[in-house]
Amino acid sequence: MRTAVIGGGWAGIAAAVALADAGHDITVFEMAPQLGGRARSVAGQDAAWPYDNGQHILIGAYRDSLALMRRLGIAPEQALARLPLALPYPGEPGLRLPPGPPLISFTRGVLSHRGWPLSARLGLLSAATGWLARGFRCAPGLSVAELCVGLAAAVKRDLVEPLCIAALNTPAAEASAQVFLRVLKDALFGGAGSADLLLPRQPLSELLAGPAAAWLGPRLRLGCRVREIAPSWRVDGETFDGVVLACTSVEAARLTADLAPDWSAAAGALDFEPIITVYLNSPGSRLPTPMLALRDGPDAPAQFVFDQGQLGGAPGRFAFVVSGAAPWVERGGCAEAVLAQARRELAWTTPPTVDRLLAEKRATFACTPGLARPPARIAPGLFAAGDYVQGPYPATLEGAVRAGLAAAQGMGTGAKGAASGSPTKTP
Ligand SMILES: Cc1cc2nc3c(=O)[nH]c(=O)nc-3n(C[C@H](O)[C@H](O)[C@H](O)COP(=O)(O)OP(=O)(O)OC[C@H]3O[C@@H](n4cnc5c(N)ncnc54)[C@H](O)[C@@H]3O)c2cc1C
Numbered sequence: 001m002r003t004a005v006i007g008g009g010w011a012g013i014a015a016a017v018a019l020a021d022a023g024h025d026i027t028v029f030e031m032a033p034q035l036g037g038r039a040r041s042v043a044g045q046d047a048a049w050p051y052d053n054g055q056h057i058l059i060g061a062y063r064d065s066l067a068l069m070r071r072l073g074i075a076p077e078q079a080l081a082r083l084p085l086a087l088p089y090p091g092e093p094g095l096r097l098p099p100g101p102p103l104i105s106f107t108r109g110v111l112s113h114r115g116w117p118l119s120a121r122l123g124l125l126s127a128a129t130g131w132l133a134r135g136f137r138c139a140p141g142l143s144v145a146e147l148c149v150g151l152a153a154a155v156k157r158d159l160v161e162p163l164c165i166a167a168l169n170t171p172a173a174e175a176s177a178q179v180f181l182r183v184l185k186d187a188l189f190g191g192a193g194s195a196d197l198l199l200p201r202q203p204l205s206e207l208l209a210g211p212a213a214a215w216l217g218p219r220l221r222l223g224c225r226v227r228e229i230a231p232s233w234r235v236d237g238e239t240f241d242g243v244v245l246a247c248t249s250v251e252a253a254r255l256t257a258d259l260a261p262d263w264s265a266a267a268g269a270l271d272f273e274p275i276i277t278v279y280l281n282s283p284g285s286r287l288p289t290p291m292l293a294l295r296d297g298p299d300a301p302a303q304f305v306f307d308q309g310q311l312g313g314a315p316g317r318f319a320f321v322v323s324g325a326a327p328w329v330e331r332g333g334c335a336e337a338v339l340a341q342a343r344r345e346l347a348w349t350t351p352p353t354v355d356r357l358l359a360e361k362r363a364t365f366a367c368t369p370g371l372a373r374p375p376a377r378i379a380p381g382l383f384a385a386g387d388y389v390q391g392p393y394p395a396t397l398e399g400a401v402r403a404g405l406a407a408a409q410g411m412g413t414g415a416k417g418a419a420s421g422s423p424t425k426t427p
Pocket residue numbers: 006007008009010011012029030031032035036037038039053054055056057058224225226227246247248251275276277360362363364385386387388395396397398399400
């Protein structure tokens with residue numbers, strides 16, 4: 001089969017590799033000058049130290065992403081720093097999961113949390129036991145805030161809210177409890193190491209996009225924006241036997257407006273949440289750990305900070321992540337507010353200065369309760385792949401990879417991915 005893959009983010013790369021492995025004659029169309037999509041690097045003044053479009057975290061449960069990296073010759077053990085799940089705050093050790101079987105590790109981690117009263121720790125363990133007993137399922141219309149209403153305020157502030165904003169990029173009051181529970185299930189109960197944090201040690205351009213471009217070779221057309229898909233199947237006038245639409249939901253909606261109006265309307269109806277990344281410089285400074293959680297608030301935009309120098313990046317560069325950043329996009333002044341937050345909350349060897357702000361207005365879809373996401377199958381021979389298509393995960397690299405594998409499977413490759421279960425099933 002001659003198969004076109006439109007879009008070269010992680011979903012398009014996953015689909016292209018699975019299709020090629022199954023013997024398809026593939027062509028990947030990518031409108032940008034590089035692969036990677038939202039997980040890309042952006043050049044800086046010093047070519048040796050590019051900026052990432054946004055700090056990305058993977059977790060041990062991202063099995064299909066890790067398998068894709070291996071397939072492309074990347075060793076995740078070298079490309080990613082693996083850290084046991086810990087949420088330290090400045091001056092506070094926070095929650096730390098010790099090594100061991102997930103259930104025991106979670107219980108021991110919660111019980112040994114010094115910052116929470118015993119009643120708060122027992123309340124969390126009791127709630128988690130309830131979630132486990134119900135198979136990590138809940139009513140689709142429930143929000144994360146409603147799910148966790150009975151938990152102590154400190155547990156919500158130090159654990160639920162930062163995990164929710166990091167994983168779903170949606171504030172707990174507006175975020176889908178069903179999707180949140182699925183992430184918790186895979187992270188905490190998905191087998192040894194599933195909850196580990198995997199932090200890139202390389203710029204995103206080298207983590208997957210560069211090796212993927214080399215692997216695809218002449219099958220990749222960069223700087224090539226697809227303008228039109230016509231039935232059975234003509235991509236800008238060129239005939240293919242099938243098409244995987246791995247572009248953004250906005251572009252997918254545009255390209256299918258006449259071909260599949262209902263599907264196009266569902267893709268076009270998604271709302272988005274922005275993420276802002278503020279890079280600060282402070283030569284000689286170092287965080288106690290490569291990643292720290294921060295308490296956000298009206299004058300404190302960032303929820304996490306990453307020490308790039310400890311992760312193989314530019315020494316003295318710190319990435320502050322502002323997820324659920326809609327209020328800051330509207331109000332402005334985010335870089336100055338992050339600088340003030342950094343000066344207040346962290347110890348610096350040299351006073352930090354603002355290096356760069358990168359704002360991605362459509363970073364992820366807003367992962368709200370009961371959200372209807374478009375299915376992978378659009379028509380026979382036409383499948384969508386992207387972090388937004390129906391699936392158990394929020395907008396993440398793993399969600400994108402699974403969607404790519406599901407689209408390839410729909411085209412008849414038999415690709416199932418390393419993880420169990422069909423990505424098109426709701427959780
Ligand atoms: C700032 C930020 C931080 C994030 N942090 C994390 C994180 O920590 N962990 C995590 O797991 N996820 C994170 N994400 C989410 C993750 O980046 C996305 O879920 C994932 O990259 C989506 O991949 P995709 O292939 O579905 O879509 P995209 O990456 O958007 O790829 C779509 C591609 O299609 C191309 N395209 C669009 N239209 C056309 C056309 N007409 N013709 C040809 N090409 C076209 C685009 O140029 C793009 O390359 C973050 C995202 C952002 C923005």
